[in-house]
Amino acid sequence: ATEIRLASRPHGVPTQENFEIVDTEVPTAGEGQILVRNLVMSVDPAMRGRMRDVKSYAPPFEVGEVMSGGAVGEVVESNVDGVEPGDHVLHQAGWRTHAVLDAKRFVKVDGDAAPLSTYLGVLGMPGLTAYAGLLESAEFKPGDTVFVSGAAGAVGSLVGQLAKLKGAKRVIGSAGSAEKVRHLIDDLGFDAAFNYKDGPVAEQLAEAAPEGIDVYFDNVGGEHLEAAINSINLHGRIAVCGMISQYNATEATPAPRNLAQIIAKRITIRGLLVLDHWGLQQQFVSEIAPLVKDGRVKYSETFVDGIRNAPEAFLGLLSGANTGKMLVRIAD
Ligand code: NDP
Structure with a gap:
């Protein structure tokens, strides 16, 4: 068995040195437990937050301890009623090839209903984030013009497509490469998209949204948030989902500098945490799974x-190496 431990806490951009790859004995399942062989695991931006020694909604990873995060695996041994070897389960003991789990720490998933990897992406936590964030936090309504940053990523790509499907007037996305911009327009049906590295975000957004925006789904923060406040219309709504542009910052970042506009425009800015929205999970899956199956919602992985390449996957996620969900294939 192999596991990845946090070797040290990063200062600024994480590096391979912050991770330690350790070979261990394959564990065995005790009473009321299962042994799982992990097949695929997720790397998520939130893991950068958990590498810091600060209190937040999820506890920090401890130095010297194996890291954790979403994964899907195959049951190898089971001492839990109703769970058989060969079953597939979704759980939070990623960053390792094998995991022993108590009965309360996993849910069964069906690889025939949807590809196993999608339980970590479009039909999993990132998908629910997009769904709840757009419909509840941003109070989306048909006719809105929606801007989403991080638009080619796991969350952002679903936000844009959902907005289109639910009757947005115009959907605009930003991402970090020309290829991602092409993907947003040609493959995902965005009305406009721009590469935020090509020039000031405020200028590019104003050009893409000549009549302004009504909703901003923020995955990035900083300059993007400032630009969105400039472009947002009266009674605009901003769902703050993530601020990935700041996760590696070692000093406070200046933007947004235009918060006074909140007053005259009566903007609503609402923080969004997917953990608050598990109650929507059933509704979300029953609505979105059929759209994924018939291709009306597209997803990339x-x-x-x-x-051993999980750290590389995580570092790649933070620098935009992914289109859609970033995953580590651990075994077939
Ligand atoms: P993504 O699949 O979007 O991957 C992260 C992307 O962020 C990269 O591909 C990269 O794309 C982009 N990025 C990296 N650095 C910057 C930067 N400086 N400026 C702009 N973009 C950058 O990840 P997720 O879909 O999993 O997560 C998206 C956001 O949602 C994150 O901020 C995350 O923290 C947040 N989130 C919040 C949740 C919540 O409950 N609040 C739950 C899940 C996610 P590019 O090439 O375009 O730069």
């Missing part, structure tokens, strides 16, 4: 192969 970027796979990195091998548990």
Whole structure:
């Protein structure tokens, strides 16, 4: 068995040195437990937050301890009623090839209903984030013009497509490469998109949204948030989902500098945490799974192969190496 431990806490951009790859004995399942062989695991931006030693909604990873996060695996041994070897389960003991789990720490998933990887992406936590964030936090309504940053990523790509499907007037996305911009327009049906590295975000957004925006779904923060406040219309709504442009910052970042506009425009800015929205999970899956199945909702996945390359996958996620969900394929 192999596991990835946090070797040290990063200062600024994480590096391979912050991770330690350790070979261990394959564990065995005790009473009321299962042993799982992990097949695919997720790397998520929130893991950068958990590498810090600060109190937040999820506890920090401890130095010297194996990291954790979403994964899907195959049951190898089971001492839990109703769970058989060969079953597939979704759980939070990623960053390792094998995991022993108590009965309360996993849910069964069906690889025939949808590809196993999608339980970590479009039909999983990122998908629910997009769904709840757009419909509840941003109070989306048909006719809105929606801007989403991080638009080619796991969350952002679903936000844009959902907005289109639910009757947005215009959907605009930003991403970090020309290829991602092409993907947003040609493959995902965005009305406009721009590469935020090509020039000031405020100028590019104003050009893409000549009549302004009504909703901003923020995955990035900083300059993007400032630009959105400039472009937002009266009674505009901003769902703050993530601020990935700041996760590696070592000093406070200046933007947004235009918060006074909140008053005259009566803007609503609402923080969004997916943990608050698990109650929507059933509704979300029953609505979105059929759309995924018949291709009306498209999703991409970027796979990195091998548990030993999980740190590389995580570092790649933070620098935009992924289109859609970033995943590590641990075994077939
Ligand atoms: P993504 O699949 O979007 O991957 C992260 C992307 O962020 C990269 O591909 C990269 O794309 C982009 N990025 C990296 N650095 C910057 C930067 N400086 N400026 C702009 N973009 C950058 O990840 P997720 O879909 O999983 O997550 C998206 C956001 O949602 C994150 O901020 C995350 O923290 C947040 N989130 C919040 C949740 C909540 O409950 N609040 C739950 C899940 C996610 P590019 O090439 O375009 O730069």
